[in-house]
Amino acid sequence: MKLLLIDLDDTLLKTKIFKEELFKFFSNKYNLSTDDIKNVYEKMKHSLSVTDWILEFSKELQKKSNTTMNYTTNDLKELDFIPNTQVISYINKSDAKKVVFSYGNTKLQKYKLDRMNILNLFDDIIITQGPKLSLLHSMKNGVRIKVRDQLFDDITVIDNDSSFLKKVNSMFPFIKTVDVTNLISSNKHE
Numbered sequence: 159m160k161l162l163l164i165d166l167d168d169t170l171l172k173t174k175i176f177k178e179e180l181f182k183f184f185s186n187k188y189n190l191s192t193d194d195i196k197n198v199y200e201k202m203k204h205s206l207s208v209t210d211w212i213l214e215f216s217k218e219l220q221k222k223s224n225t226t227m228n229y230t231t232n233d234l235k236e237l238d239f240i241p242n243t244q245v246i247s248y249i250n251k252s253d254a255k256k257v258v259f260s261y262g263n264t265k266l267q268k269y270k271l272d273r274m275n276i277l278n279l280f281d282d283i284i285i286t287q288g289p290k291l292s293l294l295h296s297m298k299n300g301v302r303i304k305v306r307d308q309l310f311d312d313i314t315v316i317d318n319d320s321s322f323l324k325k326v327n328s329m330f331p332f333i334k335t336v337d338v339t340n341l342i343s344s345n346k347h348e
Protein backbone atom coordinates (compact mmCIF):
# COMPACT_ATOMS: atom_id res chain seq x y z
CA MET A 159 0.00 0.00 0.00
CA LYS A 160 1.30 3.42 -1.01
CA LEU A 161 1.18 6.45 1.24
CA LEU A 162 2.01 10.08 0.55
CA LEU A 163 2.49 12.30 3.60
CA ILE A 164 2.28 15.93 2.52
CA ASP A 165 3.34 18.94 4.55
CA LEU A 166 1.10 22.04 4.53
CA ASP A 167 3.06 25.26 5.21
CA ASP A 168 5.41 26.24 2.39
CA THR A 169 4.58 22.94 0.72
CA LEU A 170 0.88 22.92 -0.21
CA LEU A 171 0.37 26.56 0.73
CA LYS A 172 2.49 29.54 -0.23
CA THR A 173 2.71 30.38 3.45
CA LYS A 174 5.15 33.27 3.01
CA ILE A 175 2.53 35.18 1.02
CA PHE A 176 -0.21 34.23 3.51
CA LYS A 177 1.87 35.51 6.44
CA GLU A 178 2.63 38.81 4.71
CA GLU A 179 -1.07 39.29 4.06
CA LEU A 180 -1.94 38.33 7.63
CA PHE A 181 0.52 40.86 9.06
CA LYS A 182 -0.85 43.55 6.73
CA PHE A 183 -4.42 42.64 7.67
CA PHE A 184 -3.72 43.06 11.39
CA SER A 185 -1.55 46.10 10.79
CA ASN A 186 -4.60 47.82 9.28
CA LYS A 187 -7.03 46.55 11.91
CA TYR A 188 -4.92 47.56 14.91
CA ASN A 189 -2.98 50.43 13.43
CA LEU A 190 0.33 48.80 14.35
CA SER A 191 3.40 48.42 12.15
CA THR A 192 3.93 45.07 10.42
CA ASP A 193 7.14 44.75 12.45
CA ASP A 194 5.14 45.03 15.69
CA ILE A 195 2.78 42.35 14.40
CA LYS A 196 5.71 40.16 13.39
CA ASN A 197 7.26 40.44 16.87
CA VAL A 198 4.02 39.31 18.51
CA TYR A 199 3.77 36.51 15.96
CA GLU A 200 7.31 35.29 16.73
CA LYS A 201 6.45 35.09 20.44
CA MET A 202 3.16 33.33 19.83
CA LYS A 203 3.83 30.99 16.93
CA HIS A 204 4.43 27.94 19.09
CA SER A 205 1.30 28.32 21.25
CA LEU A 206 -0.61 25.88 19.11
CA SER A 207 -2.87 24.20 21.64
CA VAL A 208 -5.41 27.04 21.67
CA THR A 209 -8.76 26.48 19.96
CA ASP A 210 -8.57 29.51 17.69
CA TRP A 211 -5.01 30.69 17.24
CA ILE A 212 -6.03 33.76 15.23
CA LEU A 213 -8.30 34.86 18.10
CA GLU A 214 -5.46 34.49 20.61
CA PHE A 215 -3.10 36.32 18.27
CA SER A 216 -5.60 39.17 17.85
CA LYS A 217 -6.11 39.38 21.64
CA GLU A 218 -2.37 39.98 22.05
CA LEU A 219 -2.45 42.66 19.36
CA GLN A 220 -5.49 44.21 21.03
CA LYS A 221 -3.49 44.65 24.24
CA LYS A 222 -0.66 46.27 22.31
CA SER A 223 -2.93 48.68 20.46
CA ASN A 224 -5.45 49.52 23.21
CA THR A 225 -8.43 48.64 21.08
CA THR A 226 -11.39 46.40 21.77
CA MET A 227 -11.80 44.52 18.50
CA ASN A 228 -11.15 40.80 18.26
CA TYR A 229 -10.76 38.69 15.15
CA THR A 230 -11.14 34.97 14.67
CA THR A 231 -9.99 32.59 11.94
CA ASN A 232 -13.33 33.10 10.17
CA ASP A 233 -12.53 36.79 9.76
CA LEU A 234 -9.70 36.02 7.36
CA LYS A 235 -12.06 35.98 4.36
CA GLU A 236 -10.29 38.78 2.51
CA LEU A 237 -6.92 37.04 2.61
CA ASP A 238 -5.57 34.95 -0.27
CA PHE A 239 -4.63 31.33 0.28
CA ILE A 240 -2.50 30.42 -2.71
CA PRO A 241 -1.70 26.76 -3.26
CA ASN A 242 1.59 25.63 -4.71
CA THR A 243 0.48 24.30 -8.09
CA GLN A 244 3.65 22.24 -8.62
CA VAL A 245 2.98 20.31 -5.43
CA ILE A 246 -0.69 19.91 -6.33
CA SER A 247 0.16 18.48 -9.75
CA TYR A 248 2.75 16.15 -8.16
CA ILE A 249 0.23 14.70 -5.75
CA ASN A 250 -2.46 14.52 -8.43
CA LYS A 251 -0.19 12.22 -10.45
CA SER A 252 0.27 9.87 -7.51
CA ASP A 253 -1.99 6.86 -6.93
CA ALA A 254 -1.00 6.68 -3.25
CA LYS A 255 -3.23 7.36 -0.29
CA LYS A 256 -2.80 11.09 0.32
CA VAL A 257 -2.54 12.41 3.84
CA VAL A 258 -1.81 15.98 4.92
CA PHE A 259 0.92 15.80 7.57
CA SER A 260 1.26 19.14 9.31
CA TYR A 261 2.53 20.72 12.52
CA GLY A 262 0.32 23.61 13.57
CA ASN A 263 -2.92 24.83 15.07
CA THR A 264 -5.70 22.45 14.05
CA LYS A 265 -8.39 25.04 13.32
CA LEU A 266 -6.08 27.31 11.33
CA GLN A 267 -4.52 24.44 9.34
CA LYS A 268 -7.96 23.10 8.37
CA TYR A 269 -9.09 26.59 7.46
CA LYS A 270 -6.06 26.97 5.16
CA LEU A 271 -6.89 23.72 3.36
CA ASP A 272 -10.52 24.74 3.05
CA ARG A 273 -9.65 28.18 1.69
CA MET A 274 -7.28 26.68 -0.88
CA ASN A 275 -10.22 24.53 -1.92
CA ILE A 276 -8.13 21.34 -1.97
CA LEU A 277 -9.72 19.32 0.84
CA ASN A 278 -11.13 16.85 -1.68
CA LEU A 279 -7.60 15.86 -2.76
CA PHE A 280 -6.82 14.11 0.52
CA ASP A 281 -7.87 10.87 2.15
CA ASP A 282 -6.95 12.07 5.59
CA ILE A 283 -5.52 15.00 7.55
CA ILE A 284 -3.06 14.63 10.40
CA ILE A 285 -2.27 17.82 12.30
CA THR A 286 0.17 17.47 15.15
CA GLN A 287 0.99 19.94 17.91
CA GLY A 288 4.30 18.23 18.62
CA PRO A 289 7.33 17.41 16.46
CA LYS A 290 6.38 15.53 13.31
CA LEU A 291 9.38 13.25 13.76
CA SER A 292 8.00 11.90 17.08
CA LEU A 293 4.60 11.33 15.52
CA LEU A 294 6.20 9.49 12.62
CA HIS A 295 8.04 7.38 15.15
CA SER A 296 4.79 6.48 16.89
CA MET A 297 3.29 5.49 13.52
CA LYS A 298 6.20 3.18 12.72
CA ASN A 299 5.52 -0.53 12.58
CA GLY A 300 8.67 -2.36 11.46
CA VAL A 301 9.36 -1.04 7.98
CA ARG A 302 5.81 0.14 7.61
CA ILE A 303 3.79 3.16 8.71
CA LYS A 304 0.38 2.82 10.30
CA VAL A 305 -2.29 5.44 9.63
CA ARG A 306 -5.65 4.87 11.34
CA ASP A 307 -5.13 1.10 11.54
CA GLN A 308 -3.99 0.81 7.94
CA LEU A 309 -0.42 -0.30 7.21
CA PHE A 310 1.63 1.20 4.38
CA ASP A 311 4.91 -0.20 3.04
CA ASP A 312 5.58 2.32 0.26
CA ILE A 313 5.83 5.71 1.93
CA THR A 314 6.84 9.11 0.58
CA VAL A 315 7.15 12.27 2.66
CA ILE A 316 6.96 15.61 0.87
CA ASP A 317 8.12 18.68 2.78
CA ASN A 318 9.97 21.99 2.41
CA ASP A 319 12.07 21.50 5.53
CA SER A 320 15.35 19.92 4.40
CA SER A 321 16.64 19.30 7.93
CA PHE A 322 13.41 17.43 8.77
CA LEU A 323 13.79 15.36 5.59
CA LYS A 324 17.42 14.57 6.42
CA LYS A 325 16.30 13.25 9.82
CA VAL A 326 13.55 11.20 8.16
CA ASN A 327 16.16 9.71 5.81
CA SER A 328 18.44 8.67 8.63
CA MET A 329 15.79 7.50 11.12
CA PHE A 330 13.46 5.84 8.63
CA PRO A 331 15.59 4.60 5.70
CA PHE A 332 12.56 2.81 4.20
CA ILE A 333 10.74 6.14 3.70
CA LYS A 334 11.25 8.10 0.47
CA THR A 335 11.51 11.87 0.74
CA VAL A 336 10.73 14.69 -1.68
CA ASP A 337 12.07 18.18 -1.01
CA VAL A 338 9.61 20.78 -2.33
CA THR A 339 12.48 23.12 -3.17
CA ASN A 340 13.91 20.53 -5.59
CA LEU A 341 10.46 19.83 -7.00
CA ILE A 342 10.01 23.50 -7.85
CA SER A 343 13.51 24.02 -9.29
CA SER A 344 13.36 20.82 -11.37
CA ASN A 345 10.00 21.91 -12.81
CA LYS A 346 11.52 25.22 -13.85
CA HIS A 347 13.94 23.39 -16.16
CA GLU A 348 11.21 21.46 -17.95
Ligand SMILES: [Mg+2]
Nearest residue numbers: 165167168318
Ligand atom coordinates in the same frame (compact mmCIF):
# COMPACT_ATOMS: atom_id res chain seq x y z
MG1 LIG B 1 6.49 23.31 5.85
